[in-house]
Amino acid sequence: MGILFRWFILTIAVWAATVIQTGVxxxxxxxxxxxxxxxxxxxxxxxxxxxxxxxxxxILTFGFFLLVIxxxxxxxxxxxxxxxxVGGFWPAVRASLVxxxxxxxxxxxxxxxxxxxxxxRWFTRAASAPPRAPTPRHGPPPGKGPxxxx
Numbered sequence: 726m727g728i729l730f731r732w733f734i735l736t737i738a739v740w741a742a743t744v745i746q747t748g749v750x751x752x753x754x755x756x757x758x759x760x761x762x763x764x765x766x767x768x769x770x771x772x773x774x775x776x777x778x779x780x781x782x783x784i785l786t787f788g789f790f791l792l793v794i795x796x797x798x799x800x801x802x803x804x805x806x807x808x809x810x811v812g813g814f815w816p817a818v819r820a821s822l823v824x825x826x827x828x829x830x831x832x833x834x835x836x837x838x839x840x841x842x843x844x845x846r847w848f849t850r851a852a853s854a855p856p857r858a859p860t861p862r863h864g865p866p867p868g869k870g871p872x873x874x875x
Contacts, residue, residue: 736761738827745823748816749799756808764802772798795821 739761743749751757775794776783782790796817803811811817 732761732765734828734831735765735824737831738824739764741827742820742823746816746820748812749803749820750810752808752810756806760802760806760809763805764798767798767801771801792818792821792825795825799824 736758740757743751743757751760772794775797776791779790779794796814799821800811800814800817803809803817811820
Protein backbone atom coordinates (compact mmCIF):
# COMPACT_ATOMS: atom_id res chain seq x y z
CA MET A 726 0.00 0.00 0.00
CA GLY A 727 2.90 2.34 0.69
CA ILE A 728 4.26 1.94 -2.84
CA LEU A 729 0.93 3.00 -4.37
CA PHE A 730 0.78 5.99 -2.03
CA ARG A 731 4.28 7.09 -3.00
CA TRP A 732 3.47 6.64 -6.69
CA PHE A 733 0.32 8.75 -6.26
CA ILE A 734 2.29 11.51 -4.51
CA LEU A 735 4.96 11.47 -7.22
CA THR A 736 2.24 11.63 -9.88
CA ILE A 737 0.79 14.73 -8.23
CA ALA A 738 4.28 16.26 -8.01
CA VAL A 739 5.01 15.59 -11.70
CA TRP A 740 1.60 17.01 -12.61
CA ALA A 741 2.38 20.14 -10.55
CA ALA A 742 5.68 20.46 -12.39
CA THR A 743 3.88 20.31 -15.75
CA VAL A 744 1.46 22.99 -14.60
CA ILE A 745 4.10 25.33 -13.15
CA GLN A 746 6.99 24.77 -15.57
CA THR A 747 6.35 25.63 -19.23
CA GLY A 748 8.92 23.27 -20.79
CA VAL A 749 7.45 20.08 -19.29
CA UNK A 750 4.26 18.64 -20.86
CA UNK A 751 2.36 15.40 -21.25
CA UNK A 752 -0.09 14.27 -23.93
CA UNK A 753 -2.56 12.09 -21.99
CA UNK A 754 -3.13 11.38 -18.29
CA UNK A 755 -1.85 7.85 -18.90
CA UNK A 756 1.48 9.33 -20.00
CA UNK A 757 1.66 11.26 -16.74
CA UNK A 758 1.05 8.09 -14.74
CA UNK A 759 3.69 6.21 -16.73
CA UNK A 760 6.18 9.07 -16.32
CA UNK A 761 5.68 9.00 -12.55
CA UNK A 762 6.13 5.22 -12.53
CA UNK A 763 9.32 5.35 -14.61
CA UNK A 764 10.65 8.23 -12.52
CA UNK A 765 10.01 6.34 -9.30
CA UNK A 766 11.81 3.27 -10.68
CA UNK A 767 14.75 5.43 -11.76
CA UNK A 768 14.79 7.10 -8.33
CA UNK A 769 14.87 3.72 -6.63
CA UNK A 770 17.56 2.03 -8.72
CA UNK A 771 19.61 4.57 -10.70
CA UNK A 772 19.67 7.55 -8.34
CA UNK A 773 21.63 5.85 -5.51
CA UNK A 774 24.29 4.80 -8.02
CA UNK A 775 24.51 8.32 -9.44
CA UNK A 776 24.77 9.74 -5.92
CA UNK A 777 27.63 7.41 -5.11
CA UNK A 778 29.50 8.19 -8.32
CA UNK A 779 29.04 11.95 -8.01
CA UNK A 780 29.63 12.23 -4.26
CA UNK A 781 32.65 14.58 -4.66
CA UNK A 782 30.59 16.97 -6.79
CA UNK A 783 27.73 16.83 -4.31
CA ILE A 784 30.08 17.72 -1.46
CA LEU A 785 31.84 20.40 -3.50
CA THR A 786 28.56 22.11 -4.47
CA PHE A 787 26.99 21.68 -1.01
CA GLY A 788 24.28 19.39 -2.39
CA PHE A 789 23.21 21.50 -5.35
CA PHE A 790 24.48 18.82 -7.73
CA LEU A 791 21.55 16.69 -6.55
CA LEU A 792 19.32 19.04 -8.58
CA VAL A 793 21.37 18.16 -11.65
CA ILE A 794 20.96 14.45 -10.91
CA UNK A 795 17.20 14.90 -10.49
CA UNK A 796 17.04 16.87 -13.74
CA UNK A 797 18.96 14.19 -15.62
CA UNK A 798 16.60 11.52 -14.28
CA UNK A 799 13.60 13.59 -15.36
CA UNK A 800 15.16 14.04 -18.78
CA UNK A 801 15.79 10.30 -19.00
CA UNK A 802 12.16 9.72 -18.05
CA UNK A 803 11.09 11.94 -20.94
CA UNK A 804 13.14 9.85 -23.35
CA UNK A 805 11.69 6.59 -22.02
CA UNK A 806 8.01 7.65 -21.92
CA UNK A 807 6.81 8.70 -25.40
CA UNK A 808 3.97 11.01 -24.30
CA UNK A 809 6.00 12.91 -21.68
CA UNK A 810 8.12 15.81 -22.94
CA VAL A 811 10.86 17.93 -21.35
CA GLY A 812 11.93 20.99 -23.35
CA GLY A 813 15.59 21.08 -22.30
CA PHE A 814 18.02 20.98 -19.42
CA TRP A 815 16.95 24.14 -17.58
CA PRO A 816 13.24 23.32 -17.69
CA ALA A 817 14.21 19.89 -16.33
CA VAL A 818 16.15 21.52 -13.48
CA ARG A 819 13.25 23.80 -12.57
CA ALA A 820 10.73 20.96 -12.88
CA SER A 821 12.86 18.68 -10.71
CA LEU A 822 12.97 21.43 -8.10
CA VAL A 823 9.17 21.69 -8.21
CA UNK A 824 8.85 17.89 -7.97
CA UNK A 825 11.20 17.81 -4.97
CA UNK A 826 9.33 20.56 -3.13
CA UNK A 827 5.87 19.14 -3.80
CA UNK A 828 6.98 15.62 -2.90
CA UNK A 829 8.52 16.89 0.32
CA UNK A 830 5.36 18.68 1.41
CA UNK A 831 3.07 15.80 0.46
CA UNK A 832 5.22 13.30 2.35
CA UNK A 833 6.83 11.22 -0.41
CA UNK A 834 9.93 10.43 1.63
CA UNK A 835 8.41 10.31 5.10
CA UNK A 836 8.77 7.10 7.02
CA UNK A 837 6.71 6.31 10.08
CA UNK A 838 8.59 6.90 13.31
CA UNK A 839 9.75 3.81 15.19
CA UNK A 840 7.32 2.68 17.84
CA UNK A 841 8.66 2.78 21.38
CA UNK A 842 8.29 -0.32 23.53
CA UNK A 843 5.18 -0.40 25.69
CA UNK A 844 5.61 1.19 29.11
CA UNK A 845 4.36 -1.84 31.05
CA ARG A 846 7.36 -3.86 29.84
CA TRP A 847 9.70 -1.30 31.32
CA PHE A 848 8.00 -1.55 34.71
CA THR A 849 7.90 -5.35 34.75
CA ARG A 850 11.57 -5.60 33.82
CA ALA A 851 12.52 -3.20 36.59
CA ALA A 852 10.45 -5.11 39.14
CA SER A 853 11.83 -8.51 38.15
CA ALA A 854 15.47 -7.44 37.91
CA PRO A 855 17.82 -9.08 40.41
CA PRO A 856 19.09 -6.83 43.20
CA ARG A 857 22.37 -5.09 42.55
CA ALA A 858 25.53 -5.88 44.45
CA PRO A 859 26.76 -2.96 46.55
CA THR A 860 29.30 -0.80 44.80
CA PRO A 861 32.79 -1.00 46.26
CA ARG A 862 33.90 2.02 48.23
CA HIS A 863 37.20 3.65 47.55
CA GLY A 864 39.57 4.30 50.40
CA PRO A 865 40.01 2.57 53.76
CA PRO A 866 37.08 1.13 55.71
CA PRO A 867 35.48 3.33 58.36
CA GLY A 868 37.67 3.86 61.43
CA LYS A 869 40.93 2.64 59.77
CA GLY A 870 41.95 5.87 58.04
CA PRO A 871 44.26 8.66 59.18
CA UNK A 872 43.25 10.55 62.30
CA UNK A 873 42.83 14.27 61.97
CA UNK A 874 43.43 15.99 65.31
CA UNK A 875 42.72 19.66 65.67
